[in-house]
Amino acid sequence: MNDFLAGKPARRAVLGTSLTAGTVAALTACGGGQEPAASPSAEAEATEATTTDKLPVGGRASVDLKGHNYLLYRPDETTVLAYSAVCTHEGCQVGVGSKVFQCPCHGSEFAFEDGARVAGPAKDPLPSYRAVIEGDKVLVYL
Known part of the structure; x- marks a missing residue:
């Protein structure tokens, strides 16, 4: 019997969701941490x-x-x-x-x-x- 019809998620759906969640977590982690010191801008005082x-x-x-x-x-x-x-x-x-x-x-x-x-x-x-x-x-x- 087809997994979809039995109410179970298809293997592709599970793998796709896992990959998407992992990518979002990695991108979120890259955004954290200390910001590097900025070089002076035109508004610098x-x-x-x-x-x-x-x-x-x-x-x-x-x-x-x-x-x-x-x-x-x-x-x-x-x-x-x-x-x-x-x-x-x-x-x-x-x-x-x-x-x-x-x-x-x-x-x-x-x-x-x-x-x-x-x-x-x-x-x-x-x-x-x-x-x-x-x-x-x-x-x-x-």
């Missing part, structure tokens, strides 16, 4: 991070702005580079090392000059933010 006397040429710093940590590097008299201090590997706090920005959790290292990953398990660079020097103030656009 200048936030004072520090002063030039506290961040001399060649200087690096970790600063807390609006409840988040950022890393700064000043390669020359007129330039400041700013990055998220959240490691792109598993979200640990990246700190300032002597030659690179360093993640203490799993050893990822990032270049001062562009935030690129130079070592460790992280695959992506640190997200960057626009930063400028105005007078003696260092401003980061968030």
Whole structure:
């Protein structure tokens, strides 16, 4: 006797429903978690991070702005580079090392000059933010 006529679902119907439910669950799981730090947008607002006397040429710093940590590097008299201090590997706090920005959790290292990953398990660079020097103030656009 046909399974459909006996009130039992057909094998294809069960498999199709299972596949659909699994796909929905997987897509829902992919949507969760922490959102990566965003690069600055046109609406970004200048936030004072520090002063030039506290961040001399060649200087690096970790600063807390609006409840988040950022890393700064000043390669020359007129330039400041700013990055998220959240490691792109598993979200640990990246700190300032002597030659690179360093993640203490799993050893990822990032270049001062562009935030690129130079070592460790992280695959992506640190997200960057626009930063400028105005007078003696260092401003980061968030």
